Amino acid sequence: MNTRTPQAVLSALTLLALTGCTGAPTSQPDASETTKSEHGGIAGAAQVAEPQLHLVAIDAAGKASMLDLLNGTKAQLDPVQPPINVTSDGRYVFAANPHGVEIIDSGVWTWDHVDHFHYYRAEPAALGTVAGEGAATVATGLLSTAGTTGMFFPSSGSAVLVDNSALSEGTISETLRLEVAPHAGLIAPLGDGAVVTEADANGKAARLRAIDAGGKELTAAECPAAAGTITTRAALVIGCADGAVIATSDGAAPALDHVPYPAGAAAPATAFDARKGRPTVAGIGKDAGVWLLNTREREWDWIPTATPVLAAATVDDDAGHVVVVGTDGTVQVYEESTKERIATTTPLMPKTLASPELTGKVELTVDGGRAYVSAPAEGVVFEIDFADGARIARTLELPTQPVHLVETGR
Template sequence: MNIRTPQAVLAALALLTLAGCGGAPGPQTSQATATENAQPGHGVIAGVAQVAEPQLHLVAIDAAGKASMLDLLNGTKSQLGSVQPPANVTSDGRYVFAANAKGVDIIDSGVWTWDHVDHFHYYRSEPAALGTVSGEGAATVATGLLSTAGTTGMFFPSSGSAVLVDNSALSAGTISETLRLVVEPHAGLIAPLGDGAVVTEADGHGMAARLRAVDATGKELTTAECPAAAGTITTRVGLVIGCADGAVIATSDAATPVLEHVPYPAGAAAPSTTFDARKGRPTVAGIGADQGVWLLNTRERKWDWLPTATPVLAAAAVDDDAGHVVVLGSDGTVQVYDENTKERVATTKPLMPATLASPELTGKVELTVDGERAYVSAPAEGVVFEIDYADGARIARTLTLPTQPVHLVETGR
């Protein structure tokens, strides 16, 4: 049973959207519209079904690497085969990147959204295992806004290999590296920016301390200092990379990259080491060591501190009209805050006592948000909680997948 937005309403909206695609383009352009206009038919992809609503799915991977998928619209469960036991798992809303000590295994979930800034197209095809990108050390993976264009970055810390993988080739079932740089081994990252990327550079102590913007051939174009660089996310505005003293927002004007430092306010609390938000939205949530959440508005280049009732395990900014921020507390509660008033507007009861009793599994708890729901994994309990954050943090469903959700991502977004 589908208890999300009624399909009839979404179908009507989608039909209106598709009808509007035939008009003249608006003044705002993007990589999405440019890529789409190169297609033989607007929004048409050969051999792929275009559908009326987002095909939202959850993908779970257990400790042994067995993967499965749950259709959030109709409840269908399916097996996706196996990958090497992953250290971490990332998704761009279509592909699932499972990183282990010797490479990154890639699964195509077969569902995705094509973002055209002012409207969206939704697609569904068959899931598939695509293969592996080889490297040494569990990679940090950085994705862009589109799964069908641009690139995905993979940085392998033990070898210092910084790799860009072509997303268009992935959509054809092929893994194609467009760039592979070898730098000093360190816990770093490479994140897509325009036709090139931003790559971290280590200092004399082997710590990520500087950012280098490079073009598609690896040629350095500009640099910026970024002590203890960690955490990255791409918004409509640009690429965000966290630093000990703030963040760098990277944008690309034609072929010219711009790296802009946004410092923390004076007397700031512990820096963010990870960022999360509803896909593409300009305001992102970052967590550090203190009891609260950093909110970075990438459009206004502004930080805001949101105190929380408990220490934070995970946080994501919904960035909707109501300013919802969803937080997973260290006590196992899911808390919802108003980013404008800083008030906690709703909370659940503690949801995952067995998971919190396991230090290993506590570090694997995942929180993901979309336009209507938040999903929180409880690996030890073997379930995923679907939270209606706009309705008093109501637990809409308790979901199970064929494999234990030690790692969890949402696709179809």
Template sequence: MKPQTPAAALAALALLLATGCTNAAPPQSPPAPAGSASPEGSHGDRPGLAEAAEPPLHLVAIDAAGQAAMLDLLSGTTSQPARVQPPDGVTTDGRYVFAANSAGVDIFDSGAWTWDHVDHFHYYRAAPRPVGTLAGDGTPTIAGGMLSTAGTTGVFFPASGTAILLDNAELSDGRITEALRLSVEPHAGIIAPLGDGALVTEAGNGGTAARVRAVDASGKQLATAECPAAAGTITTRAGLVIGCADGAVVATADGHTPVLHHVPYPEGAAAPATSFNGRKGRPTVAGTGSDAGVWLLNTRRHTWEWLPTSAPVLAAATADDAAGHVVVVAGDGTVQVYDAANKERVARTEPLLAATLASPDLADHIHLTVDAQRAYVNAPAEGVVHEIDYADGARVARTLSMPTTPVHLVETGR
């Protein structure tokens, strides 16, 4: 079904270039992690952009051959802005799309982003465009911060142990510029922006990470923390997360001083989380591992909660709204919604992913993204993306077709 243009979108378009600050931030938001606050004045402006009245949300799909396609969720218009090398994985910071392969990462600018001022937001549109390629050895892990136009983005190449911070302001001008490059022992590692520096993992035995180091903008070590089998990272308003076999490290920056909090799992915990997902910026994130359930990590309170599910979990994300919704893609192909407070399932769809789950090549490419109103789940074999209203009984609001098969899916404009 072709998406229709809502009346709100027409009003938004009429207000382009005329809109000031939009007071849309959640109440009582804490100070943002160091390095995530925007500099005074610039708002990420550059020639050719327009300020919008509401988030310019887009879906970006990339097929197995590397053809990218974008769908404007307000207007329903589609485009094919770039072709990249066939990716192993695709991530986004809410603006830039990072398509990683074994020889590097291709980057393109979706032209849709939100500038987070903590107490209010600004929304921008510009023409999408390729940025370029960062070459490296081994499929890299990508880690972004709270802002796409300021600060840095981490890229870690496992085969060489090369850890790089990319300058986001330079990306906005179409240039790939390194703010920091470190060489460590090769391993399945992470470098993630923290303040003016970063957290970077150190290798242990067997090619896995054993600890994390906080470094400044020059690479000087400032602090360390044990983090056995480090895997998975996400940044929230309250801190930077790196998952560990025994819990997580939640890092903040007090001025130029990093503060590393170890948050251990409860005694007798289930399998550790190896990936994290949630609505951008919100403090509670969903961690998934190998068990039928979801870890909920509150990065503000430094607490874990275990949410059991009725089926194995393929993907999960927190909305972190007043109702405490947790959205889960279950192994039976249904999308389920849980109440985090009561640990109860409150809604589910019919199975939506039968053909995808039956395809070994596609079953590992099911992606879930959640924003303030909707969740999006790709069905590559079916060739569609399902838009789920998670607050309305997991209603399938739209079934969206895109110009390319959505093997990889991310959402930008957030």
């Protein structure tokens, strides 16, 4: 049988036996205030014993499908408009096109209670569209049934927050829509409000404003060439040309702290990725190397890589695995503490690398036991066991070409 048993399952089952539940991270509402039923469950969803990990693939025409990584079941999803980019918070799939963001509920998710997790499964569904002009930048939080999701539309300058609790009930509800100067910006959830970019006189994102739920500015910070964001258990991260701003909130007073790059730093990171929620994230720029940002210690580190980087993500496990996809099509594994390359694959995607359009679509996603790397031109996804010499555990095919790929159930 074509199955996968994640390494985290055994420990997760043990943790499910715990009876105490701690508060949610500082960048998210407290779980006791946001759920109508126990710990992220909703009506019609079944709580299950292990994470329901799935891959969702969307092709260039907008056809979408799912693959259950546990039992190999494949399913077609409702199509979307041809997307420019696709994002996920581990449950919802946000497909951005030039005139809006279409939302798919994959029907699988994890409720992160910090010291333990709850896992749910329901039917997938198409939820509708959030309107806006220009392919939106989407910023997500940690909890799919609480808090908000941010969508920034660059052509119209619309900064939107969508209520996740309403999404979990099948409804799109905007809690905030700000109209600002059009620019390539972002709005990222923080506490009950958000952090939103502000453009300079040249129309470039240069300043960050922390706002409350009604859009009132609470504090601000400079952030030249603001780009890239990720939410960890410790904080919200937004990349700047001279470092990053780490944003936290205790529910009333947000703080925007600047963490500069070390002296003589290489090119700045313009995107961040990590195993969901983990505090150390990979910052991806243009050089042959990866930035590591520890959002708890507020420290940068640099790992030189064998090749320039197409994609990178930190697993942030005890072994400190960092997974990198090189421009030569190899998947490389590094050790965070020693910065040594400990494993690599042979080149995996010659057809994709021969297509400039598809090379930029190579996606990497990591969980506690595996990394998944898309090869759009080859029409497959490689499942990599990063802890076992970068072994290719499976070569997966979905019903639709993985031009866009996300992992849900996390």
